[in-house]
Amino acid sequence: MKFLRMGDPGDEAPFVIDSSGHTRALRPLFEDIDAHFLSDLTQGNITEDVLGTLPIVEPSTSRIGAPLPRPGKIVCIGLNYSDHAEESGMPIPEEPIVFMKDPLTVVGPHDPIHIPQNSHKTDWEVELGVVIGAQCRYLKDEHEASQNIAGFVVSNDVSEREFQLERGGQWDKGKSCETFNPCGPWLVPPSQDLHPGNLDMWLAVNGVEKQRGNTSKMIFSVSYVVWYLSQFMVLAPGDIINTGTPPGVGLGMKPPEFLVPGDVVTLGIEGLGTQQSMVIAAP
Numbered sequence: 001m002k003f004l005r006m007g008d009p010g011d012e013a014p015f016v017i018d019s020s021g022h023t024r025a026l027r028p029l030f031e032d033i034d035a036h037f038l039s040d041l042t043q044g045n046i047t048e049d050v051l052g053t054l055p056i057v058e059p060s061t062s063r064i065g066a067p068l069p070r071p072g073k074i075v076c077i078g079l080n081y082s083d084h085a086e087e088s089g090m091p092i093p094e095e096p097i098v099f100m101k102d103p104l105t106v107v108g109p110h111d112p113i114h115i116p117q118n119s120h121k122t123d124w125e126v127e128l129g130v131v132i133g134a135q136c137r138y139l140k141d142e143h144e145a146s147q148n149i150a151g152f153v154v155s156n157d158v159s160e161r162e163f164q165l166e167r168g169g170q171w172d173k174g175k176s177c178e179t180f181n182p183c184g185p186w187l188v189p190p191s192q193d194l195h196p197g198n199l200d201m202w203l204a205v206n207g208v209e210k211q212r213g214n215t216s217k218m219i220f221s222v223s224y225v226v227w228y229l230s231q232f233m234v235l236a237p238g239d240i241i242n243t244g245t246p247p248g249v250g251l252g253m254k255p256p257e258f259l260v261p262g263d264v265v266t267l268g269i270e271g272l273g274t275q276q277s278m279v280i281a282a283p
């Protein structure tokens with residue numbers, strides 16, 4: 001099953017692509033892919049039998065939005081790939097490096113990315129996004145953590161490196177600019193066919209591959225990250241965790257490369273779909 005939302009910004013409707021490839025409207029069973037929906041999905045209440053009662057619709061050519069409404073928070077894990085830490089010239093972290101990203105950064109998978117005003121170092125980062133499906137606090141172990149995951153998404157953790165690293169050392173500033181988290185196209189629930197610890201991922205700029213990696217290179221696994229975060233904060237249904245990026249970011253190039261208006265960024269993760277975003281100057 002793949003869940004998605006289509007329509008103009010602020011007016012998206014929820015749909016599902018079932019195992020037979022049919023697109024079905026989720027309404028009227030569910031108003032949106034919201035906390036109520038994610039809770040039911042995580043508890044196993046949303047099955048193929050339930051979805052089979054929904055009307056089949058013709059696949060739409062309208063805009064695809066982010067696969068869930070605006071999250072309460074986006075929590076990000078820095079330097080979580082051993083090969084990315086190496087290219088950054090930084091030591092392997094002993095504990096997850098945690099920072100926050102403004103939820104207002106979330107846009108659809110094909111919406112434009114805005115280069116902020118006064119930006120000279122806007123960078124790309126393909127990441128596996130984890131969507132929380134139940135309230136999590138002080139989880140006992142990784143097994144319990146895995147039971148509270150609603151699904152997975154493709155995230156582009158767009159980053160302005162000067163704002164992040166040279167303007168006071170506050171990572172949030174370089175991560176929270178408008179449009180800096182294209183998300184989707186789909187929310188894909190955990191299944192026997194989707195192995196978050198072994199997913200190929202890639203990113204290209206103007207058709208030239210920049211990143212190629214696999215989630216097996218994560219220093220801290222998905223379930224460990226969810227468990228770990230629950231020791232410091234309450235995670236809520238619909239929260240997104242961006243779990244880190246493989247090597248090949250612009251900052252690590254020699255010389256460094258950064259995005260400019262007119263660039264096209266394409267990225268994807270095995271089983272989770274692809275994104276394509278035009279880069280434009282912030283209006």
